[in-house]
Amino acid sequence: MGRSSYREKILSAGISIAHERGFATSGVRDFVQAAAVPQGSFINNFGSKEAFGIAVLDRYFEGLDDIIGQTLRDEARGPIERLRSYFDTISASCEQAGWRLGCLIGNMSLEAPNHSDAIRERLVRIFADWKQPFAEAVRAAQACADLSADLDPDDVAEFLLAGWHGAMLRMKVDRSGEPLERFKRVVFATVLARPAFASTSTGKP
Amino acid sequence: MGRSSYREKILSAGISIAHERGFATSGVRDFVQAAAVPQGSFINNFGSKEAFGIAVLDRYFEGLDDIIGQTLRDEARGPIERLRSYFDTISASCEQAGWRLGCLIGNMSLEAPNHSDAIRERLVRIFADWKQPFAEAVRAAQACADLSADLDPDDVAEFLLAGWHGAMLRMKVDRSGEPLERFKRVVFATVLARPAFASTSTGKP
DNA sequence: ACAGATTATATGTATGGCCGTATATGAATC
DNA sequence: GATTCATATACGGCCATACATATAATCTGT
Numbered sequence: 001m002g003r004s005s006y007r008e009k010i011l012s013a014g015i016s017i018a019h020e021r022g023f024a025t026s027g028v029r030d031f032v033q034a035a036a037v038p039q040g041s042f043i044n045n046f047g048s049k050e051a052f053g054i055a056v057l058d059r060y061f062e063g064l065d066d067i068i069g070q071t072l073r074d075e076a077r078g079p080i081e082r083l084r085s086y087f088d089t090i091s092a093s094c095e096q097a098g099w100r101l102g103c104l105i106g107n108m109s110l111e112a113p114n115h116s117d118a119i120r121e122r123l124v125r126i127f128a129d130w131k132q133p134f135a136e137a138v139r140a141a142q143a144c145a146d147l148s149a150d151l152d153p154d155d156v157a158e159f160l161l162a163g164w165h166g167a168m169l170r171m172k173v174d175r176s177g178e179p180l181e182r183f184k185r186v187v188f189a190t191v192l193a194r195p196a197f198a199s200t201s202t203g204k205p
Numbered sequence: 206m207g208r209s210s211y212r213e214k215i216l217s218a219g220i221s222i223a224h225e226r227g228f229a230t231s232g233v234r235d236f237v238q239a240a241a242v243p244q245g246s247f248i249n250n251f252g253s254k255e256a257f258g259i260a261v262l263d264r265y266f267e268g269l270d271d272i273i274g275q276t277l278r279d280e281a282r283g284p285i286e287r288l289r290s291y292f293d294t295i296s297a298s299c300e301q302a303g304w305r306l307g308c309l310i311g312n313m314s315l316e317a318p319n320h321s322d323a324i325r326e327r328l329v330r331i332f333a334d335w336k337q338p339f340a341e342a343v344r345a346a347q348a349c350a351d352l353s354a355d356l357d358p359d360d361v362a363e364f365l366l367a368g369w370h371g372a373m374l375r376m377k378v379d380r381s382g383e384p385l386e387r388f389k390r391v392v393f394a395t396v397l398a399r400p401a402f403a404s405t406s407t408g409k410p
Numbered sequence: 411a412c413a414g415a416t417t418a419t420a421t422g423t424a425t426g427g428c429c430g431t432a433t434a435t436g437a438a439t440c
Numbered sequence: 441g442a443t444t445c446a447t448a449t450a451c452g453g454c455c456a457t458a459c460a461t462a463t464a465a466t467c468t469g470t
Contacts, residue, residue, distance in 0.1 A: 028430060039448080040447055109374050124378055151390075162371035166371025173329055232456080246419075253456080
């Protein structure tokens with residue numbers, strides 16, 4: 001083997017830079033400069049900017065998965081509470097960034113798919129994984145009658161995940177947490193409302 | 206005055222190119238080449254790429270406003286029907302593009318705010334205008350008891366608009382219309398469901 | 411109605427800088 | 441001694457913008 005590798009250093013700098021300035025609009029030189037490593041180490045370690053993008057995506061989602069573990073999968077709480085805690089935790093981290101950054105995965109979802117199929121396909125996989133803990137929380141809520149069972153839990157899970165990304169898109173434009181708060185207000189009063197209090201009885205056959 | 210101007214030609218080419226390849230990742234040369242005009246005409250007419258971006262945004266939203274006029278503001282239909290018709294119309298146009306393009310305004314919302322405050326502020330204004338017809342439809346639905354009046358109509362309007370953008374984000378990644386259909390399924394069964402004994406959401410009043 | 415000034419835009423090219431990638435050479439590890 | 445990676449530099453190409461000049465349409469004064 002060779003020496004100790006700057007891979008980690010470049011990766012974590014890459015997440016910051018891509019998150020702040022966008023992946024497509026950041027140059028390889030921005031990444032290596034932020035990591036304070038020579039430029040050649042970039043190609044040595046990742047081969048291409050596209051491959052680096054995939055590595056960045058994976059690493060970012062690992063961090064997200066930690067948050068998911070502490071919130072969405074925290075079975076000490078009820079399922080609706082778990083969902084609320086996930087959204088609140090993300091809100092807090094968005095606030096820390098001055099409502100400026102949004103979600104790197106969401107950002108790359110609108111940037112990359114027209115340029116790179118490899119990145120697009122990785123995004124498909126990530127969203128498929130991401131959906132699961134949402135779907136489990138929704139199923140659990142339906143099982144304990146905290147939520148009406150009229151709707152397909154996978155539909156609801158995907159809806160929540162996508163809608164939350166829409167809220168973060170608006171957050172970036174408005175530079176305000178209000179879109180996130182609005183999302184929570186509406187969702188917990190309707191889609192995730194307890195059957196008795198909800199105004200959602202559509203009499204599905 | 207001078208001669209007849211390539212402004213329109215560049216603008217409409219710019220919408221296509223920016224929609225297909227992204228605004229930030231397209232070059233001025235891509236725009237002028239697609240418009241088949243000499244490069245100097247770009248700066249002559251728009252001054253800078255940033256100013257051009259704003260012009261593109263405005264023009265794109267004008268087109269959207271036509272669709273809004275034929276659907277969301279079509280008072281021949283009931284308010285819930287108007288909302289459905291808007292989403293269906295956009296879905297159809299997304300399908301025509303092979304689920305590849307999404308919404309240019311949404312795309313630029315994640316691209317531009319970190320690079321250009323001028324574009325970000327224009328986006329804020331556009332979203333503020335865009336919200337209005339949604340809010341009016343929601344208010345109308347609440348007034349004729351097609352919708353519970355529990356929620357702030359502006360909250361619901363912003364929620365729908367943002368959520369729809371989230372659905373289009375997923376559409377771009379999945380290259381599929383399913384995220385849009387899912388959005389409609391969930392929204393019309395919950396947030397936009399009739400308060401009590403709804404018959405069918407597709408039936409005419 | 412006509413000549414000339416004025417203005418807006420066309421047109422082509424130049425500029426300085428950044429882009430992603432490739433590749434040599436050398437050092438450290440197995 | 442093979443391998444892996446650090447390190448530095450090089451490459452061809454594209455970037456947004458600036459600018460000099462040409463040309464067509466309008467305005468002005470007569």
